[in-house]
Amino acid sequence: MKTRPLLISPSILAADFARLGEEVRAIDAAGADYIHIDVMDGHFVPNISFGTPIMDSIRSVTKKPFDVHLMIAPVDPYLESFAKAGADIITVHAEAGPHLDRTLQAIRAMGKKAGVSLNPATPASVLKHVMDRLDLILVMSVNPGFGGQSFIPAMLEKISEIRDMVGGRDIDIEVDGGVTRHNAGDIVRAGANVLVAGSAIFKTKDYAAEIRAIRAAATSVAV
Numbered sequence: 001m002k003t004r005p006l007l008i009s010p011s012i013l014a015a016d017f018a019r020l021g022e023e024v025r026a027i028d029a030a031g032a033d034y035i036h037i038d039v040m041d042g043h044f045v046p047n048i049s050f051g052t053p054i055m056d057s058i059r060s061v062t063k064k065p066f067d068v069h070l071m072i073a074p075v076d077p078y079l080e081s082f083a084k085a086g087a088d089i090i091t092v093h094a095e096a097g098p099h100l101d102r103t104l105q106a107i108r109a110m111g112k113k114a115g116v117s118l119n120p121a122t123p124a125s126v127l128k129h130v131m132d133r134l135d136l137i138l139v140m141s142v143n144p145g146f147g148g149q150s151f152i153p154a155m156l157e158k159i160s161e162i163r164d165m166v167g168g169r170d171i172d173i174e175v176d177g178g179v180t181r182h183n184a185g186d187i188v189r190a191g192a193n194v195l196v197a198g199s200a201i202f203k204t205k206d207y208a209a210e211i212r213a214i215r216a217a218a219t220s221v222a223v
Ligand SMILES: O=C(CO)[C@H](O)[C@H](O)COP(=O)(O)O
Pocket: 011, 013, 014, 036, 038, 069, 071, 142, 143, 144, 145, 146, 147, 148, 149, 176, 177, 178, 179, 196, 197, 198, 199, 200
């Protein structure tokens, strides 16, 4: 199977919001491949983060793709506004609407990449019949809603299961929650190729060094 490029997607949920523009510029310069944007509604998840006005205002400070993780339900009424605010990848949770297949078609119809996110307890089998509508599968390795939680080790087996389901399709497998330089190798060995990291990057002083360390740990494993 062709090896997919390893991509690092720093989550700005852990950034200093008072200096958000500078923070986004800094992770861009530090070698981020994507900018991970966590949108939380206080309903689908027990926390509220930010929405399209914040995305709009940071869209001009970087050309890196916006990897938008929507933790909102219902999600369908908001897809267009996230696309207009500069999303490149729009990821919805499997439980965020009544018709996942329709939601994924709507995302692609706007010219955006379509992703599905699975909570830790959501089985991989929900992907089976929408596989051909997907550009990305986001495996949550913490319960969504907060940064700074610990990686749930049982998710490694789920990543492997999803890797087998994906086979040779052109689909990225992204892992989000508690990712660090210490577990990046195991995560990539299990089959992921996109790593989200919030606290691990933003809670350090040298973002470039941390991104390099995560990338080095991830690429040192044979996949
Ligand atoms: O989707 C998320 C939380 O719901 C965040 O992307 C995730 O938690 C990243 O933060 P950290 O790396 O600090 O765990």
